[in-house]
Amino acid sequence: MLTEFALYSDRLFMAAVGVYVLAMVLHGAEYAVQRSAKGVLVGAGGPAVETDAPPPDAPPRDGSGPGRAERYGRMGVSLVVLGAVLQAASIVLRGLAAQRWPLGNMYEFTSAICLAAVVAWLVVLRRSPASRPMGLFVLLPVVILLFLGGTVLYAPAAPVMPALQSYWLVVHVTTVSIASGLLMVPGVASLLFLLRRSGKLEGFAERLPSADALDRLAYRITIIAFPLYTFAIMAGAIWAEAAWGRFWGWDPKETVAFVAWVIYAAYLHARATAGWRSGPAAWVNVAGFAAVIFNLFFINMVVSGLHSYAGLG
Structure with a gap:
Protein backbone atom coordinates (compact mmCIF):
# COMPACT_ATOMS: atom_id res chain seq x y z
CA MET A 1 0.00 0.00 0.00
CA LEU A 2 2.78 2.44 0.87
CA THR A 3 4.51 1.69 -2.42
CA GLU A 4 1.27 2.43 -4.27
CA PHE A 5 0.87 5.72 -2.42
CA ALA A 6 4.39 6.71 -3.46
CA LEU A 7 3.71 5.73 -7.08
CA TYR A 8 0.45 7.67 -7.25
CA SER A 9 2.12 10.65 -5.58
CA ASP A 10 4.82 10.75 -8.26
CA ARG A 11 2.27 10.41 -11.03
CA LEU A 12 0.11 13.19 -9.62
CA PHE A 13 3.21 15.38 -9.35
CA MET A 14 4.04 14.80 -13.02
CA ALA A 15 0.41 15.41 -13.97
CA ALA A 16 0.41 18.70 -12.07
CA VAL A 17 3.54 19.84 -13.89
CA GLY A 18 1.94 18.95 -17.23
CA VAL A 19 -1.22 20.86 -16.34
CA TYR A 20 0.78 23.93 -15.30
CA VAL A 21 2.63 23.83 -18.63
CA LEU A 22 -0.70 23.73 -20.49
CA ALA A 23 -1.92 26.64 -18.35
CA MET A 24 1.22 28.57 -19.34
CA VAL A 25 0.49 27.91 -23.00
CA LEU A 26 -3.07 29.21 -22.63
CA HIS A 27 -1.95 32.30 -20.73
CA GLY A 28 0.65 32.85 -23.44
CA ALA A 29 -2.06 32.56 -26.09
CA GLU A 30 -4.22 35.04 -24.16
CA TYR A 31 -1.30 37.45 -24.00
CA ALA A 32 -0.51 37.07 -27.71
CA VAL A 33 -4.12 37.53 -28.80
CA GLN A 34 -4.49 40.68 -26.71
CA ARG A 35 -1.32 42.14 -28.22
CA SER A 36 -2.36 41.25 -31.77
CA ALA A 37 -5.79 42.78 -31.17
CA LYS A 38 -4.20 46.07 -30.24
CA GLY A 39 -1.92 45.82 -33.25
CA VAL A 40 -4.95 45.47 -35.53
CA LEU A 41 -6.61 48.59 -34.19
CA VAL A 42 -3.56 50.82 -33.80
CA GLY A 43 -0.77 51.15 -36.33
CA ALA A 44 2.82 51.17 -35.13
CA GLY A 45 3.21 54.78 -33.98
CA GLY A 46 0.31 55.87 -36.19
CA PRO A 47 -3.36 56.78 -35.86
CA ALA A 48 -6.13 54.32 -35.22
CA VAL A 49 -7.04 52.19 -38.22
CA GLU A 50 -10.65 52.01 -39.30
CA THR A 51 -11.85 48.43 -39.64
CA ASP A 52 -15.16 46.59 -39.56
CA ALA A 53 -13.59 43.42 -38.21
CA PRO A 54 -13.72 42.99 -34.40
CA PRO A 55 -10.42 42.48 -32.61
CA PRO A 56 -9.57 38.87 -31.68
CA ASP A 57 -10.24 39.48 -27.97
CA ALA A 58 -13.54 41.30 -28.45
CA PRO A 59 -16.83 39.61 -27.51
CA PRO A 60 -18.73 38.14 -30.45
CA ARG A 61 -21.16 40.58 -32.03
CA ASP A 62 -24.07 38.26 -31.31
CA GLY A 63 -23.26 38.39 -27.60
CA SER A 64 -22.81 34.62 -27.46
CA GLY A 65 -19.80 34.65 -25.14
CA PRO A 66 -16.36 36.04 -24.34
CA GLY A 67 -13.69 36.66 -26.92
CA ARG A 68 -10.74 34.42 -27.62
CA ALA A 69 -8.37 36.07 -25.17
CA GLU A 70 -10.94 35.89 -22.40
CA ARG A 71 -11.59 32.21 -23.10
CA TYR A 72 -7.89 31.40 -23.14
CA GLY A 73 -7.41 33.26 -19.86
CA ARG A 74 -10.29 31.52 -18.13
CA MET A 75 -9.17 28.13 -19.35
CA GLY A 76 -5.66 28.88 -18.12
CA VAL A 77 -6.92 29.78 -14.65
CA SER A 78 -9.08 26.64 -14.55
CA LEU A 79 -6.02 24.54 -15.36
CA VAL A 80 -4.03 26.27 -12.62
CA VAL A 81 -6.76 25.31 -10.13
CA LEU A 82 -6.66 21.72 -11.41
CA GLY A 83 -2.87 21.65 -11.16
CA ALA A 84 -3.01 22.92 -7.56
CA VAL A 85 -5.47 20.17 -6.63
CA LEU A 86 -3.30 17.50 -8.25
CA GLN A 87 -0.18 18.85 -6.56
CA ALA A 88 -1.85 19.01 -3.14
CA ALA A 89 -3.00 15.39 -3.57
CA SER A 90 0.56 14.44 -4.54
CA ILE A 91 1.92 15.99 -1.34
CA VAL A 92 -0.69 14.23 0.82
CA LEU A 93 0.03 10.84 -0.74
CA ARG A 94 3.75 11.46 -0.33
CA GLY A 95 3.22 11.92 3.39
CA LEU A 96 1.14 8.72 3.59
CA ALA A 97 3.78 6.79 1.66
CA ALA A 98 6.64 8.01 3.85
CA GLN A 99 4.51 7.92 7.04
CA ARG A 100 5.73 11.37 8.08
CA TRP A 101 5.18 15.06 7.39
CA PRO A 102 5.94 15.41 3.64
CA LEU A 103 8.69 18.03 3.95
CA GLY A 104 11.77 15.91 4.54
CA ASN A 105 13.92 16.64 1.48
CA MET A 106 14.48 19.16 -1.28
CA TYR A 107 12.02 17.50 -3.66
CA GLU A 108 9.18 17.79 -1.16
CA PHE A 109 10.24 21.25 0.00
CA THR A 110 10.30 22.59 -3.56
CA SER A 111 6.88 21.12 -4.29
CA ALA A 112 5.43 22.77 -1.17
CA ILE A 113 6.93 26.16 -2.07
CA CYS A 114 5.47 26.01 -5.58
CA LEU A 115 2.04 24.99 -4.28
CA ALA A 116 2.09 27.94 -1.87
CA ALA A 117 3.00 30.26 -4.76
CA VAL A 118 0.18 28.89 -6.95
CA VAL A 119 -2.41 29.18 -4.17
CA ALA A 120 -1.25 32.73 -3.45
CA TRP A 121 -1.61 33.56 -7.14
CA LEU A 122 -5.15 32.14 -7.24
CA VAL A 123 -6.10 34.26 -4.22
CA VAL A 124 -4.69 37.33 -6.01
CA LEU A 125 -6.79 36.50 -9.07
CA ARG A 126 -9.87 36.10 -6.92
CA ARG A 127 -9.41 39.58 -5.50
CA SER A 128 -8.01 41.22 -8.64
CA PRO A 129 -9.04 39.49 -11.90
CA ALA A 130 -7.32 42.27 -13.88
CA SER A 131 -3.97 40.79 -12.79
CA ARG A 132 -4.51 37.70 -14.95
CA PRO A 133 -2.03 38.75 -17.70
CA MET A 134 0.69 38.10 -15.08
CA GLY A 135 -0.22 34.41 -15.06
CA LEU A 136 2.34 33.43 -17.69
CA PHE A 137 5.16 35.05 -15.71
CA VAL A 138 4.07 33.66 -12.32
CA LEU A 139 3.83 30.11 -13.67
CA LEU A 140 7.22 30.23 -15.40
CA PRO A 141 9.35 30.00 -12.20
CA VAL A 142 6.88 27.51 -10.75
CA VAL A 143 7.29 25.16 -13.71
CA ILE A 144 11.08 25.56 -13.68
CA LEU A 145 11.30 24.78 -9.96
CA LEU A 146 8.96 21.80 -10.27
CA PHE A 147 10.97 20.44 -13.20
CA LEU A 148 14.16 20.68 -11.12
CA GLY A 149 12.36 19.15 -8.16
CA GLY A 150 11.10 16.20 -10.17
CA THR A 151 14.46 15.51 -11.82
CA VAL A 152 17.62 16.80 -10.14
CA LEU A 153 16.18 16.99 -6.61
CA TYR A 154 13.93 13.93 -6.65
CA ALA A 155 14.22 11.51 -3.73
CA PRO A 156 12.18 8.35 -3.10
CA ALA A 157 9.64 8.39 -0.29
CA ALA A 158 11.38 7.26 2.90
CA PRO A 159 11.51 8.06 6.62
CA VAL A 160 13.73 10.92 7.73
Whole structure:
Protein backbone atom coordinates (compact mmCIF):
# COMPACT_ATOMS: atom_id res chain seq x y z
CA MET A 1 0.00 0.00 0.00
CA LEU A 2 2.78 2.44 0.87
CA THR A 3 4.51 1.69 -2.42
CA GLU A 4 1.27 2.43 -4.27
CA PHE A 5 0.87 5.72 -2.42
CA ALA A 6 4.39 6.71 -3.46
CA LEU A 7 3.71 5.73 -7.08
CA TYR A 8 0.45 7.67 -7.25
CA SER A 9 2.12 10.65 -5.58
CA ASP A 10 4.82 10.75 -8.26
CA ARG A 11 2.27 10.41 -11.03
CA LEU A 12 0.11 13.19 -9.62
CA PHE A 13 3.21 15.38 -9.35
CA MET A 14 4.04 14.80 -13.02
CA ALA A 15 0.41 15.41 -13.97
CA ALA A 16 0.41 18.70 -12.07
CA VAL A 17 3.54 19.84 -13.89
CA GLY A 18 1.94 18.95 -17.23
CA VAL A 19 -1.22 20.86 -16.34
CA TYR A 20 0.78 23.93 -15.30
CA VAL A 21 2.63 23.83 -18.63
CA LEU A 22 -0.70 23.73 -20.49
CA ALA A 23 -1.92 26.64 -18.35
CA MET A 24 1.22 28.57 -19.34
CA VAL A 25 0.49 27.91 -23.00
CA LEU A 26 -3.07 29.21 -22.63
CA HIS A 27 -1.95 32.30 -20.73
CA GLY A 28 0.65 32.85 -23.44
CA ALA A 29 -2.06 32.56 -26.09
CA GLU A 30 -4.22 35.04 -24.16
CA TYR A 31 -1.30 37.45 -24.00
CA ALA A 32 -0.51 37.07 -27.71
CA VAL A 33 -4.12 37.53 -28.80
CA GLN A 34 -4.49 40.68 -26.71
CA ARG A 35 -1.32 42.14 -28.22
CA SER A 36 -2.36 41.25 -31.77
CA ALA A 37 -5.79 42.78 -31.17
CA LYS A 38 -4.20 46.07 -30.24
CA GLY A 39 -1.92 45.82 -33.25
CA VAL A 40 -4.95 45.47 -35.53
CA LEU A 41 -6.61 48.59 -34.19
CA VAL A 42 -3.56 50.82 -33.80
CA GLY A 43 -0.77 51.15 -36.33
CA ALA A 44 2.82 51.17 -35.13
CA GLY A 45 3.21 54.78 -33.98
CA GLY A 46 0.31 55.87 -36.19
CA PRO A 47 -3.36 56.78 -35.86
CA ALA A 48 -6.13 54.32 -35.22
CA VAL A 49 -7.04 52.19 -38.22
CA GLU A 50 -10.65 52.01 -39.30
CA THR A 51 -11.85 48.43 -39.64
CA ASP A 52 -15.16 46.59 -39.56
CA ALA A 53 -13.59 43.42 -38.21
CA PRO A 54 -13.72 42.99 -34.40
CA PRO A 55 -10.42 42.48 -32.61
CA PRO A 56 -9.57 38.87 -31.68
CA ASP A 57 -10.24 39.48 -27.97
CA ALA A 58 -13.54 41.30 -28.45
CA PRO A 59 -16.83 39.61 -27.51
CA PRO A 60 -18.73 38.14 -30.45
CA ARG A 61 -21.16 40.58 -32.03
CA ASP A 62 -24.07 38.26 -31.31
CA GLY A 63 -23.26 38.39 -27.60
CA SER A 64 -22.81 34.62 -27.46
CA GLY A 65 -19.80 34.65 -25.14
CA PRO A 66 -16.36 36.04 -24.34
CA GLY A 67 -13.69 36.66 -26.92
CA ARG A 68 -10.74 34.42 -27.62
CA ALA A 69 -8.37 36.07 -25.17
CA GLU A 70 -10.94 35.89 -22.40
CA ARG A 71 -11.59 32.21 -23.10
CA TYR A 72 -7.89 31.40 -23.14
CA GLY A 73 -7.41 33.26 -19.86
CA ARG A 74 -10.29 31.52 -18.13
CA MET A 75 -9.17 28.13 -19.35
CA GLY A 76 -5.66 28.88 -18.12
CA VAL A 77 -6.92 29.78 -14.65
CA SER A 78 -9.08 26.64 -14.55
CA LEU A 79 -6.02 24.54 -15.36
CA VAL A 80 -4.03 26.27 -12.62
CA VAL A 81 -6.76 25.31 -10.13
CA LEU A 82 -6.66 21.72 -11.41
CA GLY A 83 -2.87 21.65 -11.16
CA ALA A 84 -3.01 22.92 -7.56
CA VAL A 85 -5.47 20.17 -6.63
CA LEU A 86 -3.30 17.50 -8.25
CA GLN A 87 -0.18 18.85 -6.56
CA ALA A 88 -1.85 19.01 -3.14
CA ALA A 89 -3.00 15.39 -3.57
CA SER A 90 0.56 14.44 -4.54
CA ILE A 91 1.92 15.99 -1.34
CA VAL A 92 -0.69 14.23 0.82
CA LEU A 93 0.03 10.84 -0.74
CA ARG A 94 3.75 11.46 -0.33
CA GLY A 95 3.22 11.92 3.39
CA LEU A 96 1.14 8.72 3.59
CA ALA A 97 3.78 6.79 1.66
CA ALA A 98 6.64 8.01 3.85
CA GLN A 99 4.51 7.92 7.04
CA ARG A 100 5.73 11.37 8.08
CA TRP A 101 5.18 15.06 7.39
CA PRO A 102 5.94 15.41 3.64
CA LEU A 103 8.69 18.03 3.95
CA GLY A 104 11.77 15.91 4.54
CA ASN A 105 13.92 16.64 1.48
CA MET A 106 14.48 19.16 -1.28
CA TYR A 107 12.02 17.50 -3.66
CA GLU A 108 9.18 17.79 -1.16
CA PHE A 109 10.24 21.25 0.00
CA THR A 110 10.30 22.59 -3.56
CA SER A 111 6.88 21.12 -4.29
CA ALA A 112 5.43 22.77 -1.17
CA ILE A 113 6.93 26.16 -2.07
CA CYS A 114 5.47 26.01 -5.58
CA LEU A 115 2.04 24.99 -4.28
CA ALA A 116 2.09 27.94 -1.87
CA ALA A 117 3.00 30.26 -4.76
CA VAL A 118 0.18 28.89 -6.95
CA VAL A 119 -2.41 29.18 -4.17
CA ALA A 120 -1.25 32.73 -3.45
CA TRP A 121 -1.61 33.56 -7.14
CA LEU A 122 -5.15 32.14 -7.24
CA VAL A 123 -6.10 34.26 -4.22
CA VAL A 124 -4.69 37.33 -6.01
CA LEU A 125 -6.79 36.50 -9.07
CA ARG A 126 -9.87 36.10 -6.92
CA ARG A 127 -9.41 39.58 -5.50
CA SER A 128 -8.01 41.22 -8.64
CA PRO A 129 -9.04 39.49 -11.90
CA ALA A 130 -7.32 42.27 -13.88
CA SER A 131 -3.97 40.79 -12.79
CA ARG A 132 -4.51 37.70 -14.95
CA PRO A 133 -2.03 38.75 -17.70
CA MET A 134 0.69 38.10 -15.08
CA GLY A 135 -0.22 34.41 -15.06
CA LEU A 136 2.34 33.43 -17.69
CA PHE A 137 5.16 35.05 -15.71
CA VAL A 138 4.07 33.66 -12.32
CA LEU A 139 3.83 30.11 -13.67
CA LEU A 140 7.22 30.23 -15.40
CA PRO A 141 9.35 30.00 -12.20
CA VAL A 142 6.88 27.51 -10.75
CA VAL A 143 7.29 25.16 -13.71
CA ILE A 144 11.08 25.56 -13.68
CA LEU A 145 11.30 24.78 -9.96
CA LEU A 146 8.96 21.80 -10.27
CA PHE A 147 10.97 20.44 -13.20
CA LEU A 148 14.16 20.68 -11.12
CA GLY A 149 12.36 19.15 -8.16
CA GLY A 150 11.10 16.20 -10.17
CA THR A 151 14.46 15.51 -11.82
CA VAL A 152 17.62 16.80 -10.14
CA LEU A 153 16.18 16.99 -6.61
CA TYR A 154 13.93 13.93 -6.65
CA ALA A 155 14.22 11.51 -3.73
CA PRO A 156 12.18 8.35 -3.10
CA ALA A 157 9.64 8.39 -0.29
CA ALA A 158 11.38 7.26 2.90
CA PRO A 159 11.51 8.06 6.62
CA VAL A 160 13.73 10.92 7.73
CA MET A 161 16.75 10.51 9.96
CA PRO A 162 16.24 10.73 13.75
CA ALA A 163 17.53 14.33 13.95
CA LEU A 164 14.56 15.45 11.86
CA GLN A 165 11.91 13.45 13.69
CA SER A 166 10.60 16.45 15.58
CA TYR A 167 7.38 18.43 15.63
CA TRP A 168 9.54 21.45 14.77
CA LEU A 169 9.86 19.93 11.30
CA VAL A 170 6.14 20.59 10.89
CA VAL A 171 6.27 24.10 12.38
CA HIS A 172 9.53 25.47 10.95
CA VAL A 173 9.67 23.90 7.51
CA THR A 174 5.97 24.32 6.76
CA THR A 175 6.08 27.99 7.68
CA VAL A 176 9.22 28.71 5.68
CA SER A 177 7.71 26.84 2.69
CA ILE A 178 4.55 28.94 2.76
CA ALA A 179 6.49 32.18 3.25
CA SER A 180 8.92 31.38 0.42
CA GLY A 181 6.05 30.50 -1.92
CA LEU A 182 4.22 33.72 -1.08
CA LEU A 183 7.37 35.76 -1.70
CA MET A 184 7.67 34.30 -5.19
CA VAL A 185 4.61 36.24 -6.39
CA PRO A 186 5.79 39.73 -5.26
CA GLY A 187 9.24 38.91 -6.64
CA VAL A 188 7.71 38.38 -10.07
CA ALA A 189 5.46 41.43 -9.64
CA SER A 190 8.43 43.67 -8.80
CA LEU A 191 10.36 42.41 -11.83
CA LEU A 192 7.38 43.17 -14.07
CA PHE A 193 6.98 46.55 -12.37
CA LEU A 194 10.57 47.45 -13.21
CA LEU A 195 10.03 46.31 -16.80
CA ARG A 196 6.81 48.31 -17.08
CA ARG A 197 8.36 51.42 -15.53
CA SER A 198 11.51 51.33 -17.63
CA GLY A 199 9.60 51.82 -20.86
CA LYS A 200 11.70 49.13 -22.53
CA LEU A 201 9.92 46.40 -24.48
CA GLU A 202 6.85 48.61 -24.31
CA GLY A 203 4.95 46.55 -26.84
CA PHE A 204 5.63 43.39 -24.85
CA ALA A 205 4.67 44.86 -21.47
CA GLU A 206 1.63 46.87 -22.52
CA ARG A 207 -0.87 44.11 -21.61
CA LEU A 208 0.44 43.81 -18.06
CA PRO A 209 -1.30 45.58 -15.18
CA SER A 210 -0.19 49.16 -14.63
CA ALA A 211 3.08 49.84 -12.82
CA ASP A 212 1.18 51.13 -9.79
CA ALA A 213 -0.97 47.99 -9.64
CA LEU A 214 2.10 45.75 -9.82
CA ASP A 215 3.82 47.76 -7.10
CA ARG A 216 0.79 47.55 -4.79
CA LEU A 217 0.47 43.82 -5.41
CA ALA A 218 4.11 43.20 -4.49
CA TYR A 219 3.81 45.27 -1.32
CA ARG A 220 0.55 43.72 -0.09
CA ILE A 221 1.76 40.15 -0.42
CA THR A 222 5.14 40.93 1.11
CA ILE A 223 3.59 42.42 4.24
CA ILE A 224 1.73 39.11 4.70
CA ALA A 225 4.71 36.88 3.91
CA PHE A 226 7.29 38.80 5.96
CA PRO A 227 5.79 37.99 9.40
CA LEU A 228 5.55 34.33 8.37
CA TYR A 229 9.18 34.36 7.28
CA THR A 230 10.13 36.01 10.57
CA PHE A 231 8.29 33.33 12.55
CA ALA A 232 9.95 30.61 10.47
CA ILE A 233 13.41 31.94 11.37
CA MET A 234 12.46 32.12 15.06
CA ALA A 235 11.07 28.57 14.99
CA GLY A 236 14.25 27.37 13.29
CA ALA A 237 16.33 28.97 16.05
CA ILE A 238 14.30 27.21 18.74
CA TRP A 239 14.68 23.89 16.91
CA ALA A 240 18.42 24.50 16.55
CA GLU A 241 18.73 24.99 20.31
CA ALA A 242 16.95 21.69 20.92
CA ALA A 243 18.94 19.79 18.26
CA TRP A 244 22.40 21.39 18.42
CA GLY A 245 22.47 23.15 21.78
CA ARG A 246 22.50 26.72 20.43
CA PHE A 247 19.90 29.09 19.00
CA TRP A 248 22.17 30.59 16.35
CA GLY A 249 25.56 29.51 15.03
CA TRP A 250 25.93 31.48 11.77
CA ASP A 251 25.60 28.30 9.74
CA PRO A 252 25.58 29.23 6.00
CA LYS A 253 21.84 28.62 5.68
CA GLU A 254 21.09 30.57 8.84
CA THR A 255 23.26 33.42 7.64
CA VAL A 256 21.63 33.71 4.21
CA ALA A 257 18.16 33.39 5.74
CA PHE A 258 19.02 36.31 8.03
CA VAL A 259 20.37 38.31 5.07
CA ALA A 260 17.11 37.71 3.18
CA TRP A 261 15.14 38.80 6.26
CA VAL A 262 17.16 42.03 6.47
CA ILE A 263 16.58 42.71 2.76
CA TYR A 264 12.82 42.29 3.09
CA ALA A 265 12.79 44.48 6.21
CA ALA A 266 14.67 47.08 4.16
CA TYR A 267 12.11 46.73 1.36
CA LEU A 268 9.19 47.39 3.70
CA HIS A 269 11.04 50.38 5.14
CA ALA A 270 11.94 51.66 1.66
CA ARG A 271 8.36 51.22 0.50
CA ALA A 272 7.28 53.70 3.19
CA THR A 273 10.12 56.16 2.52
CA ALA A 274 9.75 59.08 0.14
CA GLY A 275 12.09 58.79 -2.83
CA TRP A 276 12.40 55.00 -2.44
CA ARG A 277 8.76 54.06 -2.76
CA SER A 278 8.80 53.04 -6.41
CA GLY A 279 11.84 51.91 -8.40
CA PRO A 280 14.50 51.59 -5.65
CA ALA A 281 12.14 49.66 -3.35
CA ALA A 282 11.26 47.24 -6.17
CA TRP A 283 14.95 46.51 -6.72
CA VAL A 284 15.29 45.72 -3.01
CA ASN A 285 12.32 43.35 -3.23
CA VAL A 286 13.88 41.56 -6.20
CA ALA A 287 17.14 41.23 -4.25
CA GLY A 288 15.23 39.64 -1.36
CA PHE A 289 13.61 37.12 -3.67
CA ALA A 290 17.00 36.32 -5.21
CA ALA A 291 18.38 35.71 -1.69
CA VAL A 292 15.54 33.29 -0.92
CA ILE A 293 16.15 31.31 -4.12
CA PHE A 294 19.92 31.36 -3.50
CA ASN A 295 19.34 29.98 -0.01
CA LEU A 296 16.99 27.32 -1.31
CA PHE A 297 19.28 25.89 -3.97
CA PHE A 298 22.90 27.01 -3.75
CA ILE A 299 23.24 26.80 0.02
CA ASN A 300 21.40 23.48 0.25
CA MET A 301 23.17 21.83 -2.65
CA VAL A 302 26.67 23.34 -2.79
CA VAL A 303 27.71 24.81 0.56
CA SER A 304 28.48 22.41 3.39
CA GLY A 305 26.81 23.18 6.70
CA LEU A 306 24.63 21.78 9.47
CA HIS A 307 21.58 21.93 7.20
CA SER A 308 23.25 20.10 4.33
CA TYR A 309 22.42 16.60 5.51
CA ALA A 310 18.72 17.41 5.59
CA GLY A 311 18.33 19.17 2.27
CA LEU A 312 15.77 21.31 4.05
CA GLY A 313 14.83 24.94 4.25
